[in-house]
Amino acid sequence: MPSRQLEAKAVAPASSTATPVPKVESQTPAELPQAPNRKEIWSRSQQPRSEAMTGPRFEQTDFDLQPQSYAAIELIHKQPVNWTHDRVVACDGGGGPHGHPRIYINTDKPEIAVCGYCGLPYVRYVPYGLDIQLIY
Template identity: 50%
Template sequence: MLSRSSCSLLAQSKNIIFKTLSRAASTSTSAPLTSNHIATPTPAGSTPSTPVIGTQAPNYPSTWSANQRTRPTSGSGPRFEQTAMELQPNPLSAMAMIVEEPIRLVEGRKAVCDGGGGPLGHPKIYINLDRPGPRPCG
């Protein structure tokens, strides 16, 4: 049976050994890597693929806000290092879809929009038409 002093001495020596091992494992004498990418060999007779740089949205070519980053650069940084942006969803721009929607003329001072119904719609809203010009439902 070990005494208290020998147990504490044993625990201290374990801590010293673990610190030494962790320092030895964390330090290296090799040159640091300049890139985080791992080179994969390409089969003979084929050319390496280049990343496809897409537009902001399939139906809208540029950004729609002054401080918005373009789609190819918005997915940069450590959070997206191992993400293939070509495989990520690229939804349609709502602005372009609204422009394609025809204007409907309404008699009276109020119009009603039920959001198209279904789970993707919005609750029924009433639109005040006192001011001249077209009015969106959102």
């Protein structure tokens, strides 16, 4: 039985007029913005994008083609304040599968109470005669 050769032999180039392949350097810019509307980090547990997007996982990633969503921190500040007469309000983020677990927020203090999940602001109506200033 004849033996088969499993590996192909390397073929030498016929001429030396072949165009050399240019070496592609990393396209990562030195300064990557966190989001189009934010320049710096907004949480203590967050790393700057230039530090977070390193290592072998992001080696050949072109960051110009990656989506850069807007930071929701400024969008949530545009939400109107929910005024209530109750001392405790329940927030479930809209309910259903798109919401979050129901939490109860104390609105006794004369300041805007914010939901820890979705960031919706709540404040209690104060009786007449009390002059307070809301802190946000």
